[in-house]
Amino acid sequence: MSRPVVTRFAPSPTGMLHIGGVRTALFCWLFARKHKGTFILRIEDTDLSRSTDDNIRIIEEGMAWCGLDWDEGPVPGDPSRWIGAHGPYRQMQRMESHYKPAVDKLIAAGQAYRCRCAKEDLDARRAAVEAKGVPFQYNRGLDKGNGCRHKNHDASEPFAVRLAMPEGTEPWLEDGAIVWTDLIKGRLAFPAESMDDWIIARTAETCEIGVPTYNFCVVVDDTGMNVSHVLRGDDHVSNTPKQIALYHAMGYEQPEFGHVPMILGKDGAKLSKRHGATSITEYQEMGFLPAAVRLALARLSWTPKVDGQAPETAEEELLTDAQMIELFDLKDIQKSPARFDMDKLSWMNQKLVQRATWQELEPHLAHFMPAAWTTKDDEWKRIAIQATQKGKSLKEMGESLAFCWERPTEFDERAVEKFMTEPVKPALRAVAEQKDYAHDALQAAFNGILEAHNLKLKDLAQALRVVLCGKPVSPPIFDTMYLLGREEVLARLERWI
């Protein structure tokens, strides 16, 4: 393989970016980065009904949030522009320039033909064949010879275009089968006779070539964009032989194919809405770091090997992007599907949050904070972040800082009873006297207060938490006080002393 590596992610705009698609994109991205190749984003919008600019925008934003940057593809939010020398990267914009000439060429060469079979006719034939318990396939099996393959229809009436699939004796077949060596699944073979003359261009209103179908566009585009490695979901395996036949018919050079296993839900069924979050934006809302999503997704069906060794410690599980890129190898990808494990994502996220610097976290955190967050200075943010950085998610961090923005309106009864004891109250008054809220100063002051009142830190800290937050849970008490500031602490203390 001396071709430069070019991979591509080609989602269709369904209104959300599916987590499974992101994983496929991630593999394409890792592979391209690993081999210093090119990663393309292409929009498969030949399904006219759901391809809107908004839906395309969702894909672009989702990819960007995940940190999966593309070298060629659309310019986000601007349908008229793109980056890369092989555009446009939205299929509907390639109709006249790419697809129609290709279809014409196939018809002229006799590799494809016009089909005038009406919908009703097809339905009737399908019903007749299926009545015998056999699947219907156009110009195959029981339908062999019934179609338009040899009728040489001209373009004087509306028509669909079908590819003339191999009959089984063509020399490039192996034992009558279309065969390829999949980069992940190994050798795959499909009997040519099991595949019918599929439609490459739909019937149009006029007597012209209609909108081409997905399987056709993919081949034309992958070739036109010099894609060297087609890495895509397992669900495309059975499309591959159809496409290979098209590569032959067009005289195109065939790329390598690699089919990555599906992601299943917890119950082993295909991951869908009922398993919870499937859209990438939902993970953003749940407070996950993009890096954690990348890691968790990458580790489904892929085991990185360092000198042939899989990770042996928790530490080794936590790969950086750079490490993933370096280690990524298609041969370490599983053939079997994996179930999505939210717990592991959470754990990875927690670890990455813990080890990030406060500056790295800050931009992601802003999303989970009220507007007041932006008015705070760096020192305040630093302490706020470091005080809550043990949490599992950005969302949790935001929640545990909620006391900063809202005075407690109700107080945990049991906590009040337990911690607001008579011996504590004078200590609380002493705390109110304290002016310096720097950590060390508070520490020193508390030491004195505790000794003077014969209390343990726990007694005072818990009472203060109840006072300041309404509940016996908050960040470390000195941080809690600092974040509130003396004025606010006094205000919240007032009713208790």
Added chain:
RNA sequence: GGGGCCAUCGUCUAGAGGUUAGGACACUGCCCUUUCACGGCGGUAACAGGGGUUCAAUUCCCCUUGGCCCUACCA
């Protein structure tokens, strides 16, 4: 129904013709502790079933079962 793929702890997985079948997450016990957490040290837990091949199979082969994908003028 047809075509294709897959099968090690609950989950992600490592593994080799002979291992106490290893790790991570989750769960759980103990310790630490300024609350909640974090952290540290332990523990429970797996080769789907049946035939072969072999001195030996969880590992190689076949079958069964189960799961998933495809089977559109969707992508």
